[in-house]
Amino acid sequence: MPEQPALALPSYLNPHELGPWGNYLEQVDRVAPYLGGLSRWLDTLKRPRRVMIVDVPVELDDGTMAHFEGYRVQHSMARGPGKGGVRYHQDVTLSEVMALSAWMSIKTAAVNVPFGGAKGGIRLDPRRYSQRELERITRRYTSEIGLIIGPQQDIPAPDVNTNGQIMAWMMDTYSMNVGATVLGVVTGKPISAGGCLGRVGATGRGVFVVASSAMRDAGMSIPGARVTVQGLGNVGGTAASLFHEAGAKVIAVHDHTGVVHQASGLDIPALRAHVGRTGGVAGFPGVDTPTPDEFWALDTDVLIPAALEGQITRRNADMIKARLIIEGANGPTTPEADDILDAKGVIVVPDVLANAGGVTVSYFEWVQNASSFYWSEEEINTRLDVIMHDAYAAISTSATEHKVSLRTACFITACTRILEAHQMRGLYP
Numbered sequence: 008m009p010e011q012p013a014l015a016l017p018s019y020l021n022p023h024e025l026g027p028w029g030n031y032l033e034q035v036d037r038v039a040p041y042l043g044g045l046s047r048w049l050d051t052l053k054r055p056r057r058v059m060i061v062d063v064p065v066e067l068d069d070g071t072m073a074h075f076e077g078y079r080v081q082h083s084m085a086r087g088p089g090k091g092g093v094r095y096h097q098d099v100t101l102s103e104v105m106a107l108s109a110w111m112s113i114k115t116a117a118v119n120v121p122f123g124g125a126k127g128g129i130r131l132d133p134r135r136y137s138q139r140e141l142e143r144i145t146r147r148y149t150s151e152i153g154l155i156i157g158p159q160q161d162i163p164a165p166d167v168n169t170n171g172q173i174m175a176w177m178m179d180t181y182s183m184n185v186g187a188t189v190l191g192v193v194t195g196k197p198i199s200a201g202g203c204l205g206r207v208g209a210t211g212r213g214v215f216v217v218a219s220s221a222m223r224d225a226g227m228s229i230p231g232a233r234v235t236v237q238g239l240g241n242v243g244g245t246a247a248s249l250f251h252e253a254g255a256k257v258i259a260v261h262d263h264t265g266v267v268h269q270a271s272g273l274d275i276p277a278l279r280a281h282v283g284r285t286g287g288v289a290g291f292p293g294v295d296t297p298t299p300d301e302f303w304a305l306d307t308d309v310l311i312p313a314a315l316e317g318q319i320t321r322r323n324a325d326m327i328k329a330r331l332i333i334e335g336a337n338g339p340t341t342p343e344a345d346d347i348l349d350a351k352g353v354i355v356v357p358d359v360l361a362n363a364g365g366v367t368v369s370y371f372e373w374v375q376n377a378s379s380f381y382w383s384e385e386e387i388n389t390r391l392d393v394i395m396h397d398a399y400a401a402i403s404t405s406a407t408e409h410k411v412s413l414r415t416a417c418f419i420t421a422c423t424r425i426l427e428a429h430q431m432r433g434l435y436p
């Protein structure tokens with residue numbers, strides 16, 4: 008038989024040209040040696056299953072016309088419908104949405120919820136548009152991607168700069184187009200429109216659950232442990248409160264307005280109330296105010312980056328004194344920083360595991376919408392705790408077995424689950 012030419016990647020997937028997508032391809036290549044016979048299927052993870060680019064034309068409030076570029080990428084649907092948020096940001100690119108969709112495939116498989124991975128976005132700065140304009144943009148975008156989303160196809164959710172209101176508009180638009188109320192087409196909806204109790208705090212709660220397990224494994228106890236947190240929003244705020252309630256000392260918080268530090272432990276309820284009133288931690292009374300650089304160098308036991316991507320880099324990784332890093336944010340640690348931390352013996356619980364509480368409770372929302380039977384918040388939190396705890400335990404065992412980091416173990420577990428599904432389903436036609 009003549010030798011087949013090597014499979015060339017389509018030009019739009021070239022790892023040398025595409026930042027976030029290139030990083031993802033590198034992460035997948037790193038797990039190839041651990042996949043045995045499944046590696047035959049690995050190329051399916053190196054390209055999205057389906058990419059949709061849509062024009063979103065809208066009449067603005069002043070009567071002028073504007074066009075926005077929108078995307079929906081379905082990376083893998085081998086294990087179930089696509090799942091992933093919709094981001095509204097002026098810097099959204101196809102490469103970024105592709106990478107985020109792939110990381111959703113890894114995340115849903117790592118915690119073993121029956122979804123694939125998808126992501127969407129519109130390239131716009133939402134602060135420049137009125138609520139009425141955002142509603143029209145959202146509704147037109149939803150109609151355009153309506154061809155490929157649906158409760159059994161692909162289920163969007165909130166991401167950066169999108170929220171429950173936007174999800175309610177998306178659900179309503181899809182429902183109007185199909186002629187029936189379809190609650191399960193998106194998650195992260197307001198409670199009054201089919202949402203799920205506990206969804207808002209779910210990601211922070213998941214961060215706390217995996218942090219507790221990782222601390223126990225490292226021989227650390229929560230009462231008295233020193234914790235530092237970057238970002239006191241939805242994720243960091245919930246995690247900080249749970250640590251505070253469990254007796255840990257949250258000694259420093261760094262947000263977009265500055266850093267506050269108190270060696271004896273900050274009063275987290277008072278700090279969160281201050282942030283609610285003023286928009287940031289700056290100006291909180293009775294505390295020290297180190298610089299952002301000093302924040303990373305603080306003597307602490309647990310560090311929780313829960314703000315933005317690319318915060319722990321080769322510039323500051325060496326200063327970090329924490330024994331454990333729990334990644335609440337998506338992509339807070341660069342690959343070079345990962346290597347530096349690994350060499351220092353710092354344990355990093357990666358984003359694809361640590362912040363999977365949000366997608367897990369999204370799964371609960373979808374199940375409740377499908378059955379029209381709603382659970383109590385206590386039931387939701389208990390089920391979330393079990394899934395997060397079991398996922399951490401399985402991945403930690405795999406890391407020990409393979410002698411790899413928790414991040415690599417997550418990718419091994421997730422890629423194995425996705426590729427096993429591919430192999431069992433076979434190739435159509």
Ligand code: NAD
Pocket residue numbers: 167210237238239240241242243261262263264287313314315316335336337362363365
């Ligand atoms: P949020 O908007 O509620 O809070 C963001 C926090 O980051 C704020 O405290 C803000 O002050 C801080 N911040 C912003 N810019 C900063 C800067 N330059 N320096 C320091 N701090 C800065 O956002 P969130 O929902 O808490 O999300 C935080 C991270 O978690 C993001 O990476 C997001 O993708 C990720 N995440 C969120 C969820 C979720 O369910 N909300 C799920 C998975 C992952």
